[in-house]
Every structure is written in structure tokens, then in C-alpha cells.
Amino acid sequence: MTVRTRFAPSPTGYLHVGGVRTALFAWVIAKKNNGKFILRIEDTDKNREVAGSIDHIMKSLSWLGIKWDEGPDTSNYLGPYLQSERLPIYKTWAEKLISKDLAYSDPYTTAQLDEFRQKAITNKKPFLFRDHRPKNPTTWDGSTALRLKSAPKIYTWHDAVMGNMQAGDSAIDDFILIKSDGYPTYNFAHIIDDYLMEITHVIRSQEFISSIPRYLNLYEALGLAPPIIATLPYVMGPDGKKKLSKRDGAKDVLDYQALGYLPEAIINFLATLGWNDGTEQEIFSIDEIINKFELSRVQNSGAVFDEKRLLWMNGSWIRSLDLDDLYQRSDKFWPESANNADEQYKKKVLSLVQERLKYLAEIPQLTNFFFADQKVDPSLINDNKYLSKLEKSELKNILSQARIELEACDFSSVDLTRRLNQLLESLKLKPAVLFSLVRVATTQAPASPALVESLAVIGKELSLKRIDQQLSALS
């Protein structure tokens, strides 16, 4: 049997990392088993729907390389994949239940329901609709909610992540199948869809765990065999107690794209948030994850989303890229000053900052001085612990000597190193003094790659020009 998994978001906004991890694990299971991954949109709540969400969700998944084999934009193998386009299907299945006397029309108003609920809370009892099940319900005409006539019992089941589970019969109730607006509830629609779309593994997050007995009850009523169930623990917010939410500042996945995070890093990070292969490996390629992933090795407890760890992992992935690849990915991140620079030059710059990058949006601040005219910044000397101790005249003298030496230099790394070292000896200077001074003069930046490499890239003409500017500023 072909393994088929699905990710079924509701289009209520952007996708954040917590949601993406659920999609990732479902996708990985499908890929691992040469199966299919289905994207289904659960748009059964018109009130919560946010325009543009579907497109945004698809963009997010696409960027990460989580490709769906079937979805709203593919041919309709077992679609449509938008629940709002499947209303007749749900109605047909609802009628099957009605004909078996397993569903009935809900006669109560919301005010009455609230009253029942309030009473249950006051009595410190769980609210169970079935305690109020009407004796002679009217024929359902679609204008009221349709409820399942549940069969309460104790359920035990196996969860591919959590293991063996059990729940008491108070977990079973007459939940709503079709709302009075004609749309199905999630509880009903997803079961029908998972069956019709031949889903073999239902992978979703923890908040559904207490609903599972109700789903099992519905499967029985429908005469369907339940799929393999896998419940993922939460991705936690910073406090480590509650699941990560947009309120905690959980970013849109596409925000990470804009900051220059690599999809490989996001996936690596998310996969190892709650999963590991039992070895001490931390960095996994997407293929390795697909090969090694096991639901049974997924953690049962929630894991805090730690941006710092993600940052480290992203830097690690950036460092592992070869230069051409990094160059391609950097395309949209260059500072304006680099607009006229050629590819060759930009690649040289990139090779110098590669190991310094944690995310690609840092490129402008790290590379601007390679491209733009720099103004002399006196604080760079005044705040430097070596240079601030020297008189201006001394600095000027040292820099003038350096200028003479660089004037004669061919600006190859070898010649730069040789001449700067000679100068250290002849002037009896510490590297901390000479190198700092030349670095400050030629970059006018608080930090830069190593001096010799930087000079070699900046070039003779520009380096000398900047030294001259520094010299006149010291006068």
C-alpha cells in the first residue's frame, strides 16, 4: 500500500515554524516510504479565513522544498483539495449516518447550549452534549447543526509517537458533524477526507490528542478503519510551557527567507527539534533526515524553539556552501553600493565574509566598505586600545611609512604579507598597532576580514586613496 500523508492547514494566516514542523514530518514520512504528500486546505470556517493565506502557505512550503504531490494546484487525483469545494461529499456521508440513526438534528439554541455548559462548569463536571440528547429529534433539514449519536466507551489505541494510549468514556460525546451554515466541522470533514484521499498516516500536533477517542468513535460509526495516528509534541514558546504562538513572536516562515536563512538550516533545525537519530550527529542534510527519520524516535515532550541554536545552525550551513552556491543565494542581499561591482569581485568579497555570516541579510553591514566610498571615522582610532595611546603625529608617521611600502607593493597576498612584516621590524612596531592602523584607514569599519586578504580585495588604488584620506584627517 502506498504511504500517503497530508498537511492540512486552515487558511487563517501565515505559517509559522511550529506548523511547518508538522508539515515537514508528514512530508518526510511520505518521502521515506516513496509515498505521496498531500496538501489539503481546511477552509470550513469562513469567519476565520484570511485572504491570501493559501498562496502564502504554498509559497512557504515551496521555499523549504516541501513539495506536495497533490494539492489545490495539482490535477484532481483524489480532490478537490479545498474542503469548501467538497460540501456535497460531506453531506452524502452525513446522510449515511442519519440513515443508520447515528446522527441527529441539534434542537437547541446557542443560548440553551451555553446554559448547559455553564451548569456543567458550576458542577465541576465535563460538559457532555449527550446528556441532553433529544428524545425525538426533528428531521434534519440543514438549517440546524447535525450531531453524531456517539457510543461512549473506553478506547485504547496506539500512537506512532506517544505509544499506547487510553481514554475514559467521558472523552466521547455527540459532537457536531455539519454546522448550521452547511459547512462541516474539522472533526467530521478531516475524517471523511483522510479516508477518501487514502491517507495512511495522520500526523498532527498535540492539541488533538484528547479528540482522538471521538474520532475513533466516528470511524466506527462510519464503518471505516482508522489510519496510523501520530501525535507530535508542541514546539514551545520561550517560556517552555505553552506552545509557540504568533503572540510569542513566532515568525512567518517567509520572514526567515527574507533574512537569508537557508531552507536546509530551517529543516535541519526543525527536524532535530524533537527528533534525533540516536547518535551525536547534529547537522543533517534533507536526504539524511528522510533516510534516518523514525516516528518512534520523536520526543514525547515539547521542545522550546531556540533562535540562537537556529542561528548557529544557519551559520554552519552557510559555511558549508561552496562559493558559487553561496553567490547565487546571496543575489538579493547585496548592499546598494555593490550594484556596479562585477561577479568576480563580489565572489572575492563573499569568500572573505562567508565564515562570518550567520544569515545573508548581514551581507551589507559586513561588506559595504568593499564597495562604497568611506568617510574617515575618528572614533575608530579614539576607541582603539592601542591606537588611542599614540599621538596623532606618531600615527601619521607610521601610516606614511605604510603608504610608501604599499605604494611599492603589487597587492598580492604574498607581497602584502612580506612588506607589512618588514615594516613591523623596521619600525619596531607591534602588529596590534600597525595592522590596526592600516585596517582602520583602509576599511573605516569597526570589523573586517583579515587585513592582508581585505587589502588584496580592496586593491591598491582604493587602499592608497583611503590612506591619504586618513592622513589628512590626522593633520
Place this chain on the structure above:
RNA sequence: GGCCCCUUCGUCUAGUGGUUCAGGAUAUCUGGUUCUCAUCCAGAAGAUCGCGGGUUCGAAUCCCGCAGGGGUCACCA
């Protein structure tokens, strides 16, 4: 309140009765790599394995109880 889930360094985790008075990673700190930033390397600090009983020669690992945290009890998913 009922039902259910969870609990190892700050964080992600290894660990399924004995070679673990708990290993790795990250974060932090220190030192080194001719200057800065970063990388890299070396090192430090950091978890009485939620608590209390029990079983056992021996428990983070098995059993019981408790506590803390979380979920759910919607015409939301």
C-alpha cells in the same frame, strides 16, 4: 472539576537495570590562532536525572503515590 499528555545541564538532546557519581550540541566564560569581527582549536563552568516511597546486589532507566506544567471538555481547526 472530569479525561488525557508531559517532566535529564539555560536551551536542543543521548541514555530502555550495571563500562554513566549522566555523554554530545548550543548558549556563556577563559586561553590560543601576527590587528578587529568571525571561524577554528583547547579548556572551564553548568543536570543530586520534578519530588517521595518501593522492587533489586544495583535505577535516570521498572512499580506506586504526589507535585508542577500543558492540552481538552467550541456550530475553531
